[in-house]
Amino acid sequence: MADHNNRYETIVRKLRDHGHKLTPQRLAIVKILAKSEGHPSVENIYDQIKIDFPTMSLATVYRNILLIKSIGEVLELGFPDGSNRYDGNRPYPHPHVICIKCKKIVDPELDSLDDMREEVAAETGFKILNHRLDFFGICSSCGANKG
């Protein structure tokens, strides 16, 4: 998809503009982040890259994700159980719907959140900088395959 190529180019350019070197490992990680629809995990990224780079280290994945986060080009979805999922396509806060069975993560369309932000700011006196909204449930495929 054209969007994914754009994302790849955008992130690579931003890395270069910030003076970071473009190693093959780094580019492989960027490529996966840019082209994934499915909010991959660190392990997921690591496994995909090990096919082409058998010596790839998990530490390198962690370090590069940290770097790409620092330039604002990936959204980290950390969960309290310690799992992490990454969105390289929409690196800004947006709601997620998570299937608790198959762990699929979907981006719903919701536009009432901006109103809510203002409502919360007005009510609490906080200056709101960020937010996180997750819905947990059962997706239609998992709901159909009842055990």
Place this chain on the structure above:
Amino acid sequence: MADHNNRYETIVRKLRDHGHKLTPQRLAIVKILAKSEGHPSVENIYDQIKIDFPTMSLATVYRNILLIKSIGEVLELGFPDGSNRYDGNRPYPHPHVICIKCKKIVDPELDSLDDMREEVAAETGFKILNHRLDFFGICSSCGANKG
């Protein structure tokens, strides 16, 4: 406050109904959960109880919170950085506003969330079971004391 006493009684009764023993350590943990407005952390609970029970173990705090969670009487707010905060007053999902400076957590009043749940369910085909909504920002006290 009467509400807090009610919460304490409710949780103790539910523990007894489930056949759990009422040890002094357990009751001390319940008391803190029931009376706290401020969403305490495990360390926070631990430190408060050590004043009266110097031999109290962190493991006991963890085990009892797990138990109280299992009977649905405390809401665990786990954060991706590994920190945890607990709400023994409203043990059901509700939005939170978190100050990123002083770590204060406030419960805002928001009623548009139920509509959102239905909207998401209709749009994605998920059966929504749970949700989590956090706003992050600077509270008015921290905003006033600019460094």
Place this chain on the structure above:
DNA sequence: TTTGCTGCAAATAGTTTGCAGAGAC
């Protein structure tokens, strides 16, 4: 008296870090 609970210490697991060699520019 029975059974579950506590305290201690060790184990666990995802992530981070130190270091020496490799490689982008």
Place this chain on the structure above:
DNA sequence: GTCTCTGCAAACTATTTGCAGCAAA
């Protein structure tokens, strides 16, 4: 040629678990 990056292994830290003694009911 310089300076960052990588891979490996060790370190880190919040939480969990095994076990022996203790205590609620």
